[in-house]
Amino acid sequence: xxxxxxxxxxxxxxxxxxxxxxxxxxxxxxxxxxxxxxxxxxxxxxxxxxxxxxxxxxxxxxxxxxxxxxxxxxxxxxxxxxxxxxxxxxxxxxxxxxxxxxxxxxxxxxxxxxxxxxxxxxxxxxxxxxxxxxxxxxxxxxxxxxxxxxxxxxxxxxxxxxxxxxxxxxxxxxxxxxxxxxxxxxxxxxxxxxxxxxxxxxxxxxxxxxxxxxxxxxxxxxxxxxxxxxxxxxxxxxxxxxxxxxxxxxxxxxxxxxxxxxxxxxxxxxxxxxxxxxxxxxxxxxxxxxxxxxxxxxxxxxxxxxxxxxxxxxxxxxxxxxxxxxxxxxxxxxxxxxxxxxxxxxxxxxxxxxxxxxxxxxxxxxxxxxxxxxxxxxxxxxxxxxxxxxxxxxxxxxxxxxxxxxxxxxxxxxxxxxxxxxxxxxxxxxxxxxxxxxxxxxxxxxxxxxxxxxxxxxxxxxxxxxxxxxxxxxxxxxxxxxxxxxxxxxxx
Amino acid sequence: xxxxxxxxxxxxxxxxxxxxxxxxxxxxxxxxxxxxxxxxxxxxxxxxxxxxxxxxxxxxxxxxxxxxxxxxxxxxxxxxxxxxxxxxxxxxxxxxxxxxxxxxxxxxxxxxxxxxxxxxxxxxxxxxxxxxxxxxxxxx
Amino acid sequence: xxxxxxxxxxxxxxxxxxxxxxxxxxxxxxxxxxxxxxxxxxxxxxxxxxxxxxxxxxxxxxxxxxxxxxxxxxxxxxxxxxxxxxxxxxxxxxxxxxxxxxxxxxxxxxxx
Numbered sequence: 001x002x003x004x005x006x007x008x009x010x011x012x013x014x015x016x017x018x019x020x021x022x023x024x025x026x027x028x029x030x031x032x033x034x035x036x037x038x039x040x041x042x043x044x045x046x047x048x049x050x051x052x053x054x055x056x057x058x059x060x061x062x063x064x065x066x067x068x069x070x071x072x073x074x075x076x077x078x079x080x081x082x083x084x085x086x087x088x089x090x091x092x093x094x095x096x097x098x099x100x101x102x103x104x105x106x107x108x109x110x111x112x113x114x115x116x117x118x119x120x121x122x123x124x125x126x127x128x129x130x131x132x133x134x135x136x137x138x139x140x141x142x143x144x145x146x147x148x149x150x151x152x153x154x155x156x157x158x159x160x161x162x163x164x165x166x167x168x169x170x171x172x173x174x175x176x177x178x179x180x181x182x183x184x185x186x187x188x189x190x191x192x193x194x195x196x197x198x199x200x201x202x203x204x205x206x207x208x209x210x211x212x213x214x215x216x217x218x219x220x221x222x223x224x225x226x227x228x229x230x231x232x233x234x235x236x237x238x239x240x241x242x243x244x245x246x247x248x249x250x251x252x253x254x255x256x257x258x259x260x261x262x263x264x265x266x267x268x269x270x271x272x273x274x275x276x277x278x279x280x281x282x283x284x285x286x287x288x289x290x291x292x293x294x295x296x297x298x299x300x301x302x303x304x305x306x307x308x309x310x311x312x313x314x315x316x317x318x319x320x321x322x323x324x325x326x327x328x329x330x331x332x333x334x335x336x337x338x339x340x341x342x343x344x345x346x347x348x349x350x351x352x353x354x355x356x357x358x359x360x361x362x363x364x365x366x367x368x369x370x371x372x373x374x375x376x377x378x379x380x381x382x383x384x385x386x387x388x389x390x391x392x393x394x395x396x397x398x399x400x401x402x403x404x405x406x407x408x409x410x411x412x413x414x415x416x417x418x419x420x421x422x423x424x425x426x427x428x429x430x431x432x433x434x435x436x437x438x439x440x441x442x443x444x445x446x447x448x449x450x451x452x453x454x455x456x457x458x459x460x461x462x463x464x465x466x467x468x469x470x471x472x473x474x475x476x477x478x479x480x481x482x483x484x485x486x487x488x489x490x491x492x
Numbered sequence: 493x494x495x496x497x498x499x500x501x502x503x504x505x506x507x508x509x510x511x512x513x514x515x516x517x518x519x520x521x522x523x524x525x526x527x528x529x530x531x532x533x534x535x536x537x538x539x540x541x542x543x544x545x546x547x548x549x550x551x552x553x554x555x556x557x558x559x560x561x562x563x564x565x566x567x568x569x570x571x572x573x574x575x576x577x578x579x580x581x582x583x584x585x586x587x588x589x590x591x592x593x594x595x596x597x598x599x600x601x602x603x604x605x606x607x608x609x610x611x612x613x614x615x616x617x618x619x620x621x622x623x624x625x626x627x628x629x630x631x632x
Numbered sequence: 633x634x635x636x637x638x639x640x641x642x643x644x645x646x647x648x649x650x651x652x653x654x655x656x657x658x659x660x661x662x663x664x665x666x667x668x669x670x671x672x673x674x675x676x677x678x679x680x681x682x683x684x685x686x687x688x689x690x691x692x693x694x695x696x697x698x699x700x701x702x703x704x705x706x707x708x709x710x711x712x713x714x715x716x717x718x719x720x721x722x723x724x725x726x727x728x729x730x731x732x733x734x735x736x737x738x739x740x741x742x743x744x
Contacts (some may be wrong), residue, residue: 006576006585014572020565062578062586130704137711141718148722156726157738160657163722167664167715168652174671174708181701182678524690530710624717628724 004050005059005072007043008082008121009135011036016114026105030097033110037090037117044083048471051076056478056488058127066127066489067191073127073489077326077475080468081124081253084330087457088245088337089117091450095341096238098446099348104236107149116142116242123250127489129180129262130187132254133173136219140166143247146239147231155234162231169218176211183208190489192262193482201265209263209270216258220251222311223277225304229288232303233296237344244303245337249329252307256314256325260479267317275315275406281308282413289420294353295343295428298420302339302379305413306332312406313394321397323476328390330468331378331461335386338375338454341447342368346428349441355424360433364440369429371451376425378458380418386461497546504546511539519614523602529610533617540618541625549626560626564619571612574605637677644670657723657733661716668712672705 015036019029051057057074060066093113100109119139126132144166148159181187183204184195196205218224232243259270285308288301310332313325345368350358362369378385381392391414398407461468478484515536522528543552578587590604644666651663679701685692687699727733 003579003582003585006579010572010576010585014569014576017565017568017572021562060584062588063584130707134707134711137715141714144715144718144722148725151725151729153729156722156729160719160722160726160738163715163719164660164664167719168667170711170715171664171667171671174668175674177704178671178675178678181675181704187700187704525688530706620714620717624721627721 002050002057002059002074004043004047005057005074005125008040008047008086008125009118011040011043012114012118012121016111016118019111019114020108023106023108026102029105029110030093033114034090034093034097036114037086037093040117040121041083041086041090044079044086047074048076048079048083051079052470052474056485058489067186067188070131071127071188071489072125073189073485074125075475075478075485075488076471077256077479078124078253080326080330080471080475081249081333082121084333085117085120085124085246085249088333088454089113089242091453091457092238092241092245092337092341094446094453095241095450096236098444099344100236100238104149109146109149112142112145112149113242115139116146116246118142120246120250124253127189128187129189129192130177133170133177136173136250136254137170139247139250140170143243146242147235149239150236152234158230158234162227165218165227169215172211172218173215176208176215179208179211188489189257189262190486194486194490196262196265197482201263205263206266206269209258209266210273212258212263213255213270213273216251216255217277218251219248220255220311221248221281221304221307222251222255222274223281223284225281225284225307228304229297229300232300237341237348240344241337241340244299244340245333248303248307249333252310252329255311256322256479259314260317260322261482261485264482271315271317274311275403278308278311278315279406279409281305281311282409286413286416289416292420293355295346295355295358295424296353298355298424299339299343302417302420303336305417306336306379309391309394309410309413312403312410313390313397315406316394316397316401316403318397318400319476319480320400321394322479323472324390324393324395324397326390326472326475327393327461327465328387330472331386331390331458334454334457334461335375335378338371338451338458339379341450341454342372342375345443345447345451349443355427358428359431360429360435362429363433364435364437365443367448368443368451369425371455372425372429374455374458376418376421378462379421381414384459384462386458386465388462389465500546504542508539508543511542512536515539519610522610523604523607529613530617532610533614534621536614537618537621540622544622544625544629549629560619560622562619564616564623567612567615567617567619569612570615571609574608574612577605633681634677637673637681641670641674641677644673655735657727657735660735661719661723664719665712665716668708668716672708675701675705675708 015032019032022028047057051074059072061070096109116139119135119142122135123132123139126135144159144163147162148155177187180192184192186192186195221228232240259274263270282305285301285304289298289305292298292301310325310328313321313328346358346361347353349361352358374385378387381387395407395411398404398410515532518527518535519529519532522532575586578585588604588606590602592600593603594600648663648667648670651659651666654660679698682697684695684697687696723733730738732738
């Protein structure tokens with residue numbers, strides 16, 4: 001029992017509710033939400049260190065022992081993601097302070113961000129698959145509100161589609177849960193894993209697993225990403241960055257958990273399907289990124305390419321590849337948040353979204369331009385920035401397994417990513433500036449600070465990969481050997 | 493055109509008390525039998541919505557000057573508060589406790605901390621339900 | 633009894649699917665509501681129908697019916713209640729703002 005585990009979900013909820021009562025005190029809302037997020041980052045770091053000492057932690061709610069009760073489980077993988085999510089959210093909040101506008105702040109923007117982070121953290125930490133559904137829904141409900149908040153015409157239209165797609169996906173989640181419960185009579189993840197390994201993964205269970213695969217593919221944007229470009233381009237920039245950093249990653253987390261812990265036995269079927277889907281996702285994402293004329297399209301298709309690339313790591317499935325996937329997941333959360341913040345700032349500064357109509361930004365805003373350059377290199381996977389380690393390890397894993405097609409697609413996509421972002425860089429940052437230095441809009445201080453903080457994180461993950469490798473290796477070891485997880489839950 | 497809704501008004505005057513009583517009954521019966529905070533809250537909330545439908549917003553609001561968003565928020569606070577209270581006693585999160593008390597007149601009664609949690613759930617449901625209905629009906 | 637329930641679930645799913653594929657927002661939302669009812673019944677059915685007494689200590693002394701499906705369904709109902717309510721409000725706002733409740737007219741242009 002360790003009650004610290006529940007804090008990453010319960011603190012944001014309580015703070016969010018308190019903020020509802022402080023509706024008119026904007027400044028107080030900002031301070032409280034920032035302090036909360038900083039505190040959360042601190043707690044997740046403490047927990048991460050604790051796991052290195054004591055092994056996997058668990059908390060049985062109200063003392064019901066597994067497999068009967070609901071429980072939270074913390075291993076290095078989930079805590080790494082909780083920590084990254086908390087840090088990214090903190091920085092996105094700093095960006096939001098100076099850009100989101102009074103109207104959003106009055107309409108409970110901060111409470112909903114905190115609810116979102118509560119749902120995200122809950123999904124990462126839960127050890128019960130029905131509880132995963134509940135946490136997913138908490139996160140999704142908050143995201144529905146954040147997409148629609150502001151009530152612009154186009155926002156309402158796109159959010160309606162976003163909500164409906166997710167409602168249908170959640171419905172399929174429930175169907176899959178019903179079949180799972182019908183066949184295995186348990187919902188505790190460790191217990192499921194144990195029963196699957198006892199009775200073997202028969203075709204019925206594989207079908208259930210594939211149903212889950214469809215559900216999480218919808219949520220993660222793996223192949224079934226048709227809803228993503230529309231709904232990610234309508235909300236305000238800070239929200240976009242949060243979505244790009246967090247929402248699809250929760251789906252990816254669920255997929256990795258599902259196919260390493262619960263259904264790892266029938267890899268010829270499930271992992272082949274994941275591999276094919278990941279490959280197709282990358283190809284489709286590259287086509288979208290190449291054909292896009294406006295910055296939003298290019299950025300959202302880059303999210304899709306990232307999803308495909310991480311899941312190559314899962315499809316290959318060796319320890320090296322999984323380690324790479326975890327590295328890349330962390331990198332992608334930070335880099336995609338920064339990419340969306342930068343792109344939002346470009347649009348704020350120029351009022352244009354089409355790449356060709358923006359020109360010469362670097363002359364007026366040199367720091368801004370070079371940070372864009374850094375994130376571009378990081379996303380392409382150039383050393384010593386954050387994307388490099390993940391890409392190399394996933395590639396190494398693919399070579400070990402002989403999956404040369406996936407390897408080729410994955411590394412081909414790096415070039416496309418570089419090209420698509422370089423196009424923005426060359427057209428919009430270089431060239432003749434249309435606005436003179438005196439007439440330029442200043443970049444808000446908070447925004448600059450958030451760019452710098454995220455850029456530092458990118459460089460740190462790249463240069464300091466050795467420092468975080470302790471945690472990542474432990475996470476990958478637990479994922480590859482599900483028995484560690486199962487024993488910690490059912491025999492502890 | 494103003495609709496003549498005298499029948500509705502007369503019926504609601506009586507019925508709303510029955511609905512609210514049923515809501516409270518369901519809430520407390522959830523202790524040992526089917527019922528509980530969610531259902532009780534739904535019934536109570538629908539009673540309040542019925543009042544809003546029958547009388548206009550201003551009249552009801554004069555008698556019940558609550559911001560229902562805050563009611564919902566208070567409910568969540570109550571529920572999470574009762575859950576997090578167990579942290580203080582170093583028990584697992586969400587732990588509940590119960591005891592028998594001798595209350596004058598009522599006799600020996602079984603009291604639990606679950607009731608606080610359920611009250612939170614009920615308030616949340618009432619708050620959300622009424623907020624949703626009001627947010628649709630306010631702009632005409 | 634189980635087979636009857638499964639048939640009922642099938643009928644509800646087909647109705648829900650039909651409604652979801654229509655063009656009017658309200659029909660689509662009703663479709664999602666019916667789909668969620670279908671899956672609630674499905675959870676109840678796979679949990680096993682009436683295999684024992686009421687799972688309350690004071691009213692029966694075992695064997696008990698599995699109470700977990702009911703707990704799951706209650707949670708799922710609460711969530712679908714919240715989502716449907718939100719969807720209805722959103723649809724109403726979207727209808728007011730866009731002046732149309734027809735998905736053909738809500739498609740949106742690629743160059744916005």
